[in-house]
Amino acid sequence: MIERIASRARAFPAKVLTAAVLALAGTTPALAAWEPTKPVEFVIPAGTGGGADQMARLIQGIVIKHKLMKEPLIVVNKSGGAGAEGFLAVKEAKGDPHKIVISLSNLFTTPMATGVPFNWKDMTPVAMMALDQFVLWTNAEQPYKTAGEYVAAVKAAGPNKFKMAGTGSKQEDQIITVALEKATGTKFIYVPFKGGGEVAVQLVGGHVHSTVNNPIEAVAQWRAGKLRALCVFDDERMPYKEKVTDTQSWNDVPTCKEAGVPTRYTMLRGIFMPSGVSKDQLAFYVDLLTKVAATPEWKEYMEKGAFNPTFMSGDDFNKWLATAEVTHRTLMTEAGFIAANAK
Numbered sequence: 001m002i003e004r005i006a007s008r009a010r011a012f013p014a015k016v017l018t019a020a021v022l023a024l025a026g027t028t029p030a031l032a033a034w035e036p037t038k039p040v041e042f043v044i045p046a047g048t049g050g051g052a053d054q055m056a057r058l059i060q061g062i063v064i065k066h067k068l069m070k071e072p073l074i075v076v077n078k079s080g081g082a083g084a085e086g087f088l089a090v091k092e093a094k095g096d097p098h099k100i101v102i103s104l105s106n107l108f109t110t111p112m113a114t115g116v117p118f119n120w121k122d123m124t125p126v127a128m129m130a131l132d133q134f135v136l137w138t139n140a141e142q143p144y145k146t147a148g149e150y151v152a153a154v155k156a157a158g159p160n161k162f163k164m165a166g167t168g169s170k171q172e173d174q175i176i177t178v179a180l181e182k183a184t185g186t187k188f189i190y191v192p193f194k195g196g197g198e199v200a201v202q203l204v205g206g207h208v209h210s211t212v213n214n215p216i217e218a219v220a221q222w223r224a225g226k227l228r229a230l231c232v233f234d235d236e237r238m239p240y241k242e243k244v245t246d247t248q249s250w251n252d253v254p255t256c257k258e259a260g261v262p263t264r265y266t267m268l269r270g271i272f273m274p275s276g277v278s279k280d281q282l283a284f285y286v287d288l289l290t291k292v293a294a295t296p297e298w299k300e301y302m303e304k305g306a307f308n309p310t311f312m313s314g315d316d317f318n319k320w321l322a323t324a325e326v327t328h329r330t331l332m333t334e335a336g337f338i339a340a341n342a343k
Helices: 051-065 084-091 106-114 147-157 172-184 196-204 215-223 279-293 296-304 314-335
Strands: 040-044 073-077 099-103 123-132 135-139 163-167 189-193 227-232 267-274
Touching: 040 051, 040 084, 051 073, 051 099, 051 123, 051 215, 051 267, 051 279, 051 296, 084 099, 084 106, 084 123, 084 267, 106 172, 106 267, 106 314, 123 279, 123 314, 135 147, 135 196, 135 215, 147 172, 147 227, 163 172, 163 196, 172 189, 172 314, 189 196, 196 215, 196 227, 215 227, 215 296, 267 279
Parallel strands: 040 073, 040 099, 163 189
Antiparallel strands: 099 267, 123 267, 135 227
């Protein structure tokens, strides 16, 4: 059974601006802290339309609206190799403070599944922005009203009759699918796509039977009455009680455990820099993201996307990452997804 890897943490303190007292003409100007001197590339190691893409572009919009940076923040999708393209681009930019990347849990799963020479320790952790939930979704035109009813139908049909769509192979969505199979005695045909947005479209079109998309990736289709949220893969229901559809809030979606499907998993949404950057350069981005997380736009996004708005940085974030890496290695091993050449 998948163990929850989320934890609460203290917010990282804002940067401290240093000042030097100069006995020149009676002035005391503050020394300038580091800030970008050219456009910053914001790498998204996933396709367009998915949760990581939406979050990165929201951060970009907030930075622009509130004028939090003098230089532009330019988002670039590098989804090749289940995100390996994006992570390797940051690894290879050692010492470059003008490149950041938004991470999913493919931070752990991609190198384990492919053997690509990369580890989260090859980058500089900046901040955890949130933890993302996963929901079991079906098409609203299907007859299944609960997760229990859907699992019973999958069992009755026999192995490899129902299609489960997800983002990528041997990544979070397929890990959850395998865990779901083991917990319920079912067997799906897993169909991978490049991004969560495409996954939701495929389910609306009836090309697959279910998905384990993040809330933000399917909320528009849910609100429109095209999809049905059967259960959330977590220990507790999501706390948000404002109605999203005509009849349901996120809080109305039962946990999968409540629905008789004992599987749980939450996913990292974090920001990293290349290795070899200075403390002042790291402090700039920690401060920037602290300001982003305090804006009304970010708080609204957290609620609409049903995120767990955990913010974490510094030693706390590094400890969380080390624990999460061990957890993912266990899950990947149980699913048989570890590559022969993975370290």
